[in-house]
Amino acid sequence: MLALGAQLSAASAEDVIRFGAPLPITGALAPEAVKQQQGYDLWAEQANKAGGISVGGKKYKVQIVYTDYQSNTPRAVQATEQMISQDNVNFMFGAFGSGAAKAASTVSEKYKVPTLAATASSSQVYDQGYKYLFGTFTPNDTLTTPLTKIIKTKVPDVKKVAILARNDLFPLAIAQEMEKSAKAEGYEVVYSEKYSIGTLDHSAALSQIKSLAPQWIFVTGYTNDLLLVRKQMVDQQMKAPVVTMIAGPAYQEFIDALGPAAENVSSAAWWHPAEQYDGKDIFGTTANFVKLFKAKYNSEPDYGQASAALCGALFQIAIEKAGSLDRDKVRDELAKLDVVTFFGPVKFGANGQINSLDPPVFQIQGGKPVVLFPQAIKQGDLKIGVN
Known part of the structure; x- marks a missing residue:
């Protein structure tokens, strides 16, 4: 288990919001995991540089808890269970890809933990009638x-x-x-x-x-x-x-x-750095996101990295709108989001899948x-x- 508090100061536990991120850090899907982690880390760094996420007038630092499920879907399910029941994460990022994201979402739904899936586009992920799962990829x-x-x-x-x-x-x-x-x-x-x-x-x-x-x-x-x-x-x-x-x-x-x-x-x-959006998220414009990414990683971002960063940015918007870390309140804010971001306009359909973009x-x-x-x-x- 790896715990990352991106630029995390010696804040007390109650001043931290913990996000669980199960990733295939080893195994066949390792290249994809690198990209996810880069996007999450960039968002966490920017959020913490700005003082953290504002919750009812108080600032909370971002901490991302990573675990390696070794490109094995059953292990992704186990990792999600552990993060929620033992590691006390507040919110979840979905496992990589449609298959693992769908399997692991059964756990986060059981515990009523809002989950943003950065790389799940297949409609079969969103046909379960779940309330707590949201995805940033439009249908295939x-x-x-x-x-x-x-x-x-x-x-x-x-x-x-x-x-x-x-x-x-x-x-x-x-x-x-x-x-x-x-x-x-x-x-x-x-x-x-x-x-x-x-x-x-x-x-x-x-x-x-x-x-x-x-x-x-x-x-x-x-x-x-x-x-x-x-x-x-x-x-x-x-x-x-x-x-x-x-x-x-x-x-x-x-x-x-x-x-x-x-x-x-x-x-x-689902995204390209040529896009030109003026977002209301922490990154602002698409150009600014690209600039920040290049400065940190010395390469151009692709859609996988951008979508991961977007998931963090959307959680930040929803938490700040809710003014609370109450999971149901944050879930409700995610469900009614209608906002332009560096990634493009974001609005989720009734099934939780984004329906507002032309990839x-x-x-x-x-x-x-x-x-x-x-x-x-x-x-x-x-x-x-x-x-």
Whole structure:
């Protein structure tokens, strides 16, 4: 168990608000955990630099309690139970990804602890009728629908789509949404299969896809999965006019690891540093958040880091509006939030999932993600190369 009091002074226990953050610090999902922790830590640092969170005229410092659930969903559930019942956290950040977030939310709901999930987009996370779970990612179809419309407009010769998905809640869910979006636009889905968690050799699936000659190859998974798939596509000399991967290309690490093989890979995410919002949260403008992140980590933030920081900022707004650490009062303030943040406008639907954003679609061009949609932050047009 790691306890982090970001810039925490020797405040007494009653002057501290404790946030539980179960993360896959080791195991296959470790790269994603690093990003979550960076976002949480940046928010905690900024909140504490400003004197803490104001609760009824008194300032409370932020303390984040981390635990490593080793990329194992049952351990994420156990960690959440321990944080609430033994470590006395006031509020919870959700476990990483849709699958672990859904599983762990059963615990926080049981104890009536408000929980903000930074990386859970699948509608199956929010169909449980829970009152205390909120998520900062819009539903998966908000990524796949714009993607299919862009490809339909820009590359009308694309007719056949192949879909390969990690057998995990979020990747499978977004693959299912992609299949729906593709069929709605008249594409023929010639292949739609899943690969097991931990798969290292994708050659059989890729050979089958290659034999079907799709013009669009769509792959879902997490960073390490997608790096493997893309490298093995290159090894097999697989080429298609359109290659889309979700969610790895949003990360600079993906681009750095692949080099030229990342070029023209398209994707979609829930946030991009090109956005320009004037927020009412502790970060203020999008540009200020990006500046603070760069100063602390010497790199550009991506959607995972931004969403984690947003979760902290939203808790801060809700607690200050409630004027109390009473969990039910804070929960009620979260439920009725309607606020512009550095991340964009935030309003939660009745199921607790955010419904107020248009996630960006982008493509790797010249070693950088270039936004194609929405129009307000568009940086360039889709480039077609035989990937």
